[in-house]
Amino acid sequence: MLTRSVLVVALAVLLVSGCGSDDEEEGAGEPKPTGGSFEAADVPFTFQYPRGFEQVDEPTEGEVLATVTPTPDDLENGLKIRVAAETELPFVSYAAEIRSQFEEQLATEVTQREETRGALDLGILEWRKSYVESDLGDEKSVRIHSTNFFFQGGGKTWHLECLSSQDHRSSIDRACQQAIGSIQFPTS
Numbered sequence: 001m002l003t004r005s006v007l008v009v010a011l012a013v014l015l016v017s018g019c020g021s022d023d024e025e026e027g028a029g030e031p032k033p034t035g036g037s038f039e040a041a042d043v044p045f046t047f048q049y050p051r052g053f054e055q056v057d058e059p060t061e062g063e064v065l066a067t068v069t070p071t072p073d074d075l076e077n078g079l080k081i082r083v084a085a086e087t088e089l090p091f092v093s094y095a096a097e098i099r100s101q102f103e104e105q106l107a108t109e110v111t112q113r114e115e116t117r118g119a120l121d122l123g124i125l126e127w128r129k130s131y132v133e134s135d136l137g138d139e140k141s142v143r144i145h146s147t148n149f150f151f152q153g154g155g156k157t158w159h160l161e162c163l164s165s166q167d168h169r170s171s172i173d174r175a176c177q178q179a180i181g182s183i184q185f186p187t188s
Contacts, residue, residue, distance in 0.1 A: 038179070040066045043081055044154030048182040050175050068179070070171055076144060077168040079179055084150055085157035091123025091150055099125055120183055123150040145169055147176060153185040 035051035042065055049055070049068045056067045069078030085094070095112055102110045102125060110127045125148045133140045143166040151158050160183075162176035 036068075038066070038068055038081075040081070043158075044156075045158070045183050045185045047179040047184070049079070049179055050171075052171070053175055068175065070168065070175075076142075076163060076165040077172055078163060079172070079176060080161040080163060082159040082161070083156050084159040087157065088152040088155060089157045090152075091121070095123055095125065095150075102127055117180055120151050120153075120180070122180070124148065125150075142166070149180060151183070153183075 035049050035053055036055060038047045038049055038055055040055075040057055053068050053070050054072060056069060056072050058064050058066060063082050064080045065083065066081045067078045068081075071077050091114060099110045099112050102108075106127060106129055108127050108129045110125050113124050113126075115122045115124060126146065128143065128145050130141060130143045133142050145164050145166075147162045149160045149162070151160075160176075160179065162172055162179075164172035
């Protein structure tokens with residue numbers, strides 16, 4: 001059965017969005033084509049990510065196993081790796097349910113599509129949400145964008161979420177494309 005943590009995490013991001021830093025300027029620390037290699041003991045695949053990002057393994061038994069981010073303490077920006085199901089499931093078997101839950105709980109439209117990149121079949125759910133953040137009387141409009149990639153491998157269904165606020169969208173997009181394009185499962 002597909003874990004429902006996807007929705008809980010999405011709502012948590014919206015609720016704690018004030019935890020990010022406003023110190024980052026657009027274009028500051030832009031990732032370069034080379035950087036690091038994602039590897040985690042509880043994740044059977046690897047991928048490449050840009051310079052300027054760092055891998056943060058989650059220390060708890062939470063749903064997010066690891067994050068690759070330019071801003072480690074900022075919950076709004078990064079690539080988040082989760083197990084979506086303990087078995088390999090075809091995207092079509094759960095996509096409508098997750099899409100409907102996203103739309104209901106986030107009150108926003110979710111687009112759905114499928115792509116193949118190399119040998120990787122991807123199911124993709126994407127949404128955007130705007131809200132107003134208030135800090136000591138100052139209000140700021142925040143736009144969150146989430147592209148959720150679902151794929152199979154290593155006996156499980158995986159979820160790689162590329163989540164960003166408007167200030168980091170271009171760098172997260174580049175990191176996400178690099179990661180998706182370089183995912184490798186070990187060969188037997």
